[in-house]
Amino acid sequence: xxxxxxxxxxxxxxxxxxxxxxxxxxxxxxxxxxxxxxxxxxxxxxxxxxxxxxxxxxxxxxxxxxxxxxxxxxxxxxxxxxxxxxxxxxxxxxxxxxxxxxxxxxxxxxxxxxxxxxxxxxxxxxxxxxxxxxxxxxxxxxxxxxxxx
Numbered sequence: 564x565x566x567x568x569x570x571x572x573x574x575x576x577x578x579x580x581x582x583x584x585x586x587x588x589x590x591x592x593x594x595x596x597x598x599x600x601x602x603x604x605x606x607x608x609x610x611x612x613x614x615x616x617x618x619x620x621x622x623x624x625x626x627x628x629x630x631x632x633x634x635x636x637x638x639x640x641x642x643x644x645x646x647x648x649x650x651x652x653x654x655x656x657x658x659x660x661x662x663x664x665x666x667x668x669x670x671x672x673x674x675x676x677x678x679x680x681x682x683x684x685x686x687x688x689x690x691x692x693x694x695x696x697x698x699x700x701x702x703x704x705x706x707x708x709x710x711x712x
Contacts (some may be wrong), residue, residue, distance in 0.1 A: 567607045569699035572647030573638045577631035580654030580707070582663030583627035584627030591620025591669025598673040600678045609679055612686045616676045618670040621691045626704040633711050653710035668696040 599613040634650045675689030 564691045567644070569642035569644050570638050570640070571646030572611065572640065572644060573634055573650035576647075576651030576654040577634040579602040579651070580634075580661075581624070581627040581631045583609070583658035584665065585624045587665030588621045588624035591623075591665040591667075592617055592671065594666075594669040595620060595672035595676060602676055605680065609665030609683060610628070612683065612689075613676055613678050615686065615692065616689055617671045619672050619690070619697065620665045622697060623657075623665035623668075623700045625702055626653075626707075627657050627661050628695035630654055630704065630707045630711070637711060653707050655707075656703040656710070657700075661700055664696050664700040664703075668693055668700075670697055 595617040599617050602609055602613055630653065634654060637650060639646075671693045672689075675685075675693055678685050679691050
């Protein structure tokens with residue numbers, strides 16, 4: 564009996580992908596939340612706009628959760644190491660790109676929150692700027708889905 568088999572490798576891939584994107588999302592949400600708290604100290608009426616901006620970097624963890632769900636759903640008893648590595652590799656795009664893009668999206672969201680402090684009507688512009696970073700996370704989600712097959 565092998566300790567390391569295809570099932571274990573696939574599970575490690577699901578965990579790694581989610582772990583990376585989750586850490587990035589946590590960092591991004593935390594950064595924008597810190598800036599948001601400062602803005603809300605001066606003007607609590609901006610809560611909804613600040614909350615929208617703060618929530619944006621969390622999507623990368625959601626994408627990684629979806630991929631982890633798909634990977635776990637594709638694990639079969641007796642799968643080979645090669646099959647497990649295939650699923651592990653499918654977690655890499657959403658995990659690695661999710662990690663990086665969530666951090667940068669948090670920075671853009673924080674800047675957007677600062678913009679909203681001076682221009683409350685600029686929510687659309689702030690969201691659009693943050694969504695430009697989101698595009699890379701969406702592309703990584705699609706690549707991971709295609710790799711799972």
